[in-house]
Structures are given as C-alpha cells and as structure tokens.
Amino acid sequence: MTNSLTVPTTQADTVRALRRTRNVQVRRLAVVLATCCVLLAGLLATSLFLGGGRVVAADILPAAFGLRTGLADYVVFQNRLPRALAALLSGALFGLSGALYQKLIRNPLATPDIVGISAGGSAGATTVLILAPTLPFGVPLAAILGAFALVAAIHALSWRQGVDTYRLVLVGIGLSAVCSAYTNYLFTVADQHSIAAAMRWLIGSVNDATWEGVLTLGLALAVCAVGVAVLGRGLSGLALGDELATGLGLPVSFTRVCALLLGAAAAALATSVVGPIGFVALISGPISARLVGGEHALGLSAFVGAVIVLGADLLAQHAPLISPVPTGVLTALLGAPYFFWLVLRRGAGATS
Amino acid sequence: MTHHLEARLLSSGYGKALIIDGLSVGIPAGEITALVGPNACGKSTLLKSVARLLPLASGSVLLDGADIHAMPTKQVARKLGILPQSPIAPESITVGGLVWRGRHPHRRFGQRRTAADEVAIADALLATGTAELIDRPVDQLSGGQRQRVWIALALAQDTPTLLLDEPTTYLDIAHQIEVMDLLAELNERTGKTIVLVSHDLNQAALYASTVIAMRDGKIIHQGSPEQVITEETIAEVFGLKCVVVPHPITGAPQLFPLSRKNV
Numbered sequence: 080m081t082n083s084l085t086v087p088t089t090q091a092d093t094v095r096a097l098r099r100t101r102n103v104q105v106r107r108l109a110v111v112l113a114t115c116c117v118l119l120a121g122l123l124a125t126s127l128f129l130g131g132g133r134v135v136a137a138d139i140l141p142a143a144f145g146l147r148t149g150l151a152d153y154v155v156f157q158n159r160l161p162r163a164l165a166a167l168l169s170g171a172l173f174g175l176s177g178a179l180y181q182k183l184i185r186n187p188l189a190t191p192d193i194v195g196i197s198a199g200g201s202a203g204a205t206t207v208l209i210l211a212p213t214l215p216f217g218v219p220l221a222a223i224l225g226a227f228a229l230v231a232a233i234h235a236l237s238w239r240q241g242v243d244t245y246r247l248v249l250v251g252i253g254l255s256a257v258c259s260a261y262t263n264y265l266f267t268v269a270d271q272h273s274i275a276a277a278m279r280w281l282i283g284s285v286n287d288a289t290w291e292g293v294l295t296l297g298l299a300l301a302v303c304a305v306g307v308a309v310l311g312r313g314l315s316g317l318a319l320g321d322e323l324a325t326g327l328g329l330p331v332s333f334t335r336v337c338a339l340l341l342g343a344a345a346a347a348l349a350t351s352v353v354g355p356i357g358f359v360a361l362i363s364g365p366i367s368a369r370l371v372g373g374e375h376a377l378g379l380s381a382f383v384g385a386v387i388v389l390g391a392d393l394l395a396q397h398a399p400l401i402s403p404v405p406t407g408v409l410t411a412l413l414g415a416p417y418f419f420w421l422v423l424r425r426g427a428g429a430t431s
Numbered sequence: 432m433t434h435h436l437e438a439r440l441l442s443s444g445y446g447k448a449l450i451i452d453g454l455s456v457g458i459p460a461g462e463i464t465a466l467v468g469p470n471a472c473g474k475s476t477l478l479k480s481v482a483r484l485l486p487l488a489s490g491s492v493l494l495d496g497a498d499i500h501a502m503p504t505k506q507v508a509r510k511l512g513i514l515p516q517s518p519i520a521p522e523s524i525t526v527g528g529l530v531w532r533g534r535h536p537h538r539r540f541g542q543r544r545t546a547a548d549e550v551a552i553a554d555a556l557l558a559t560g561t562a563e564l565i566d567r568p569v570d571q572l573s574g575g576q577r578q579r580v581w582i583a584l585a586l587a588q589d590t591p592t593l594l595l596d597e598p599t600t601y602l603d604i605a606h607q608i609e610v611m612d613l614l615a616e617l618n619e620r621t622g623k624t625i626v627l628v629s630h631d632l633n634q635a636a637l638y639a640s641t642v643i644a645m646r647d648g649k650i651i652h653q654g655s656p657e658q659v660i661t662e663e664t665i666a667e668v669f670g671l672k673c674v675v676v677p678h679p680i681t682g683a684p685q686l687f688p689l690s691r692k693n694v
Contacts, residue, residue: 086562086563087553087556087557087562087563087565088557088562089557090550090553090554090557092562093552093553093556093557093562093565094549094550094553096527096562096565096566097527097549097552097553097556097565098549099566100525100527100565100566101527101544103566104525104528182521185519312535312538315521315532316532316535318519318521318524319518319519319520319521319529319532320515320517320518320519322479322484322513322515322518323513323514323515323518323519325482325483325484325504326482326484326508326511326512326513326514326515327508327532327533327535327536327588328503328504328505328506328507328508328509328535328536329504329505329535330504368522368523369523372523372524372525372528372568373521373522373523373524374521374524374525374528376523
C-alpha cells in the first residue's frame with residue numbers, strides 16, 4: 080500500500096504519482112473552466128436583462144433569439160445582444176493574444192497592445208475607414224495587414240539571435256507612437272462622418288457593436304482557437320528555450336512565426352471591432368497561470384479575458400456613480416493596479 | 432572503434448563569423464566523451480552544430496551513417512538528445528510536466544500520453560532521484576535539483592546518444608559530483624553515448640573515457656585522459672603551467688595549476 084506522502088521508489092509507484100499529479104491538474108482545469116462558463120452565462124443573461132424597463136422581461140429571451148419585433152427586437156436583438164457578444168468575443172481574443180505573446184516572448188509585459196501591434200492594426204483599419212470606406216471587408220483586412228506589418232517591423236528591428244525583450248518593448252513603444260501619429264494625421268484630413276466612425280479606435284468600447292462586428296470576432300476566435308490547438312505542443316516546447324525545443328525536434332521558427340501572426344491577427348481584429356480595450360491582454364494570461372498553472376493557462380486565458388471584458392462592460396454600463404463610461408475605462412481601472420504590482424514586484428528583484 | 436556520431440569537415444559559427452572551420456571528429460559509441468578547452472575555443476559551437484542547433488556553413492554531421500540535416504528533425508530527436516547550457520523553465524510548471532515534454536519526439540500529432548510515455552517519464556525521474564519532486568513547481572527547486580530535473584527531461588527523450596553543454600556549471604562541488612556520477616551510472620547501465628562540454632579538467636579525467644581538447648576552433652588532441660591530460664597538452668591548449676599527478680584512488684590524471692610565484 081502506498082499513500083500520497085511516501086516517496087515513489089518503484090516504476091509503478093512513480094507512474095501512479097504521475098497520474099495522480101496529472102489528474103489533480105486536469106480536475107482543477109475542469110473546475111476553473113466550468114466556473115468561467117457559468118460566470119459567462121450569468122454575465123450574458125445579466126447584460127440582456129439589465130437596462131431600463133422599456134422592454135418587458137418576458138420578451139427578452141424570445142427577442143434574444145430574434146422572435147420579437149419592434150422595440151424589444153431593437154433593444155435586445157440589435158443592441159444588447161450584439162454588445163454582450165462583442166464584449167465576450169473580443170475579451171476572449173484579447174486574452175488569448177496577450178497570453179500567446181507573453182508565452183512566446185517570455186515576458187509578462189510583451190502583449191500585442193504594449194509592443195505596438197494593436198496600434199498597427201488601428202492604423203490600418205483607420206486608413207481604410209477614412210480613405211476607402213466602401214471596400215468590402217476592408218476594415219478587418221486592413222487591421223490584419225497593419226498588425227502584420229508591425230510584426231515584421233518589430234521582428235526586423237529587435238530580433239538578434241533570439242529576442243531581446245528590452246529592445247523589443249522599446250521598439251514597440253516607438254513604432255506604436257509612429258502609428259498613433261499617423262492615425263491622428265488621418266483624422267485631420269478626414270470629414271466629420273468618418274471621424275465619428277473612426278473614434279472607436281481611440282476610446283475602446285463595445286457600445287457600437289453590430290452583428291457584422293460580432294461575426295468578425297466570432298470567425299477570428301474560431302480561427303485562433305484552432306490555430307492555438309494545432310500549435311499547442313510547439314508552443315509549450317518553445318517555452319523551454321529555442322535550443323532545447325530544436326533539440327526535441329520541434330519546428331521552432333515555424334511555430335513562432337505562426338503564433339506571432341495569429342496573436343497579431345487576434346489583437347488587430349478585436350481592436351478593429353471594439354477599439355483598444357486596455358489591460359485585458361496584459362492580465363488574462365497571468366491570472367490563468369495563477370488559477371491552473373502554466374501548462375494549461377493559454378486556452379484558459381481566452382475564457383478569463385471574456386469574463387473580464389463582459390464583466391467590465393456591465394460595470395461600465397450600470398455601475399453606480401461612474402456609469403455610463405467606455406468599457407476601456409473600466410478595464411484600465413482593473414488593470415492598472417495589477418500593472419503597478421507587476422512593475423514593483425520586478426523592481427524588488429523577484430524573478431519568475 | 433565504432434562511431435555512430437561523426438562530424439565531417441564541419442564549418443559553423445554565429446552569423447558570418449566562423450568559429451569552427453573544416454573540423455572532423457568521431458565520437459566513440461557507448462562511452463563518455465568530454466570536450467575541453469579554453470573559453471571561446473569552439474567546444475559549445477561544435478556541440479550545438481552536431482546537434483543541429485546551429486546551421487552548418489559547410490560539412491556534414493552523420494548519425495548512424497545518415498546526414499542529420501537530411502533527416503526529419505523529429506526523427507533525429509529520437510536518436511540524439513541535447514541539454515543546452517541554459518534551458519528555460521516555463522513559469523509555474525511542475526517537475527512531472529517539464530519531464531513530460533521530453534517525450535515530444537515519440538508522440539505523433541494529437542496523440543495523448545501513452546503507457547510507454549508514463550514508464551519513460553517514471554524511469555527518468557527515478558534515475559535522477561527526482562521522483563519525490565513530481566508535483567513541485569520547477570521554479571521553487573534548488574540549483575542541484577533543477578539540473579537533475581533537466582537531465583530527467585533529456586532521459587525521458589530516451590535517445591541512445593546524449594549531448595550536454597556544461598551540465599555542472601553553477602552547481603556546488605557535491606552537486607557537480609552527483610550529476611557526474613549519475614551520468615557515469617547511466618552510461619554503464621544503458622550503454623548510452625554521452626558527450627559533455629566541461630570546464631573541469633579533473634572531472635573530465637575522472638569520468639570520461641575520451642577527452643577532446645580544442646583551441647581556436649580546432650581539435651588539438653583526442654584520446655584517453657592519460658593521453659590528453661598532460662602537462663605539455665595543458666600548456667599547449669590553455670597556456671597554463673601545471674603539474675599532473677595520478678588521482679590517489681583511481682589513478683586518473685589530475686592537474687594542479689602553478690601560479691607565477693610557484694615557477
């Protein structure tokens with residue numbers, strides 16, 4: 080008989096201990112995932128039901144499935160539901176893209192918004208919106224192209240036999256400023272109508288979400304989920320360092336390029352629909368890692384991001400005293416303290 | 432003497448600068464070989480080039496007679512393992528989870544963990560004395576424990592040949608000997624071919640059956656410790672004056688450096 084306290088000394092004991100450790104982790108992941116799903120369902124329902132008495136509660140669920148007309152249809156199906164779904168999906172994309180970059184670059188600060196990828200996406204999207212607004216699928220495509228251009232530029236400027244994180248963050252901040260300057264310049268040449276539409280990229284809010292935007296986000300999330308699942312093993316290998324990963328026979332460069340582009344596309348598409356909702360990309364990954372450990376954190380970060388943005392948007396709409404404010408303001412309120420904690424913890428000489 | 436790992440006219444380096452130019456070497460099968468030499472002599476470059484971590488400028492590396500750059504990299508990883516000098520432990524990963532990653536070359540795409548994987552991981556943990564750490568986060572381990580866990584990962588990879596880049600650097604003397612004993616025992620028990628880069632000539636002489644001394648990207652001497660660890664060779668390779676005496680117990684050559692005031 081063995082119990083969990085004895086030191087495994089035989090092969091069979093060790094295999095048992097291995098399985099036990101694994102089962103504990105899997106069980107924990109399942110519990111956390113289930114909790115996230117319940118939270119998401121609850122938040123989704125709350126965001127449909129909250130918001131003034133102009134729609135009868137009995138009409139809300141049917142309206143959410145498109146079965147009512149008139150006011151109920153407008154408020155629930157055209158307004159609250161796409162807004163809630165946009166919050167959920169964009170949160171998942173922000174969370175996933177942030178965790179992907181943090182894992183890939185091995186630095187908790189290296190998220191797509193901080194290294195300038197999102198700014199590239201915004202610049203691309205604004206260009207199309209102001210100069211060629213009638214182009215079909217122009218905005219999401221331009222956002223992806225802008226983000227990819229930034230990935231290429233950052234890669235070219237900061238990759239020297241591997242990544243120098245300090246250089247990467249500096250280059251990212253510099254390029255991010257260039258992109259913002261370009262975006263601001265576009266505003267000076269645009270007409271009033273285009274400016275109103277493009278303002279979205281400066282503030283970050285799910286306020287104007289449409290079904291078209293939801294569709295874009297849904298497709299992006301589907302592609303990213305499949306991509307991360309396919310790349311998963313390569314990504315966990317890359318976390319061991321390029322040399323060991325190569326020694327284990329993993330396609331190191333291929334995995335890194337795919338993951339960089341995937342994360343950039345996720346961040347750019349989310350930004351192209353709801354704008355730069357700050358700090359979600361930064362905090363989702365570390366929160367997931369704290370909940371289930373580093374091995375299973377990547378997938379979970381999408382759920383955590385979704386909970387954060389959906390919850391923040393509810394607060395942004397309905398919280399007493401401050402509401403209504405843009406969603407990004409709320410996530411910044413939540414994320415900034417975490418950010419300071421991270422900086423202080425690093426400053427104190429802690430390593431991870 | 433059989434070689435299943437061989438470099439032919441190998442040239443390699445970082446970027447355009449060649450560290451090694453036209454080097455040929457055969458690694459004896461089933462033995463422990465130590466690569467020694469002064470800093471920047473190319474020993475790590477040689478190890479990395481042989482393990483395909485660095486692209487070759489020219490030449491070839493043969494593993495069981497086949498060019499490793501012409502083989503699928505995953506197939507190479509089933510025959511040849513390498514533990515780099517500073518691998519990175521991912522944040523909040525357990526010992527069991529880390530060692531499990533060594534099984535990658537044996538897994539098909541999408542394949543779940545098999546009983547064979549579990550046995551290989553268990554054997555690797557037991558061989559390195561890390562089974563009791565199975566559910567501990569790697570970032571909480573001591574340096575000696577961590578190094579044994581990295582070796583466990585390399586053992587889980589289950590390759591007939593294992594290359595290690597300075598496996599005992601940063602360890603205190605007791606942990607250094609513990610790691611070297613572990614490698615010697617593995618070599619004896621399983622016949623694994625082990626190649627290690629070492630800065631400690633005395634340990635190289637104690638544990639290796641072949642010592643390769645390098646300088647300026649070239650092999651100066653290759654042979655048994657008695658042939659290579661001599662006062663003349665140390666002076667030639669390191670520019671160091673020393674006396675070499677036999678180890679009081681094993682008889683392996685051990686060197687004592689001379690400082691300027693001794694001469």
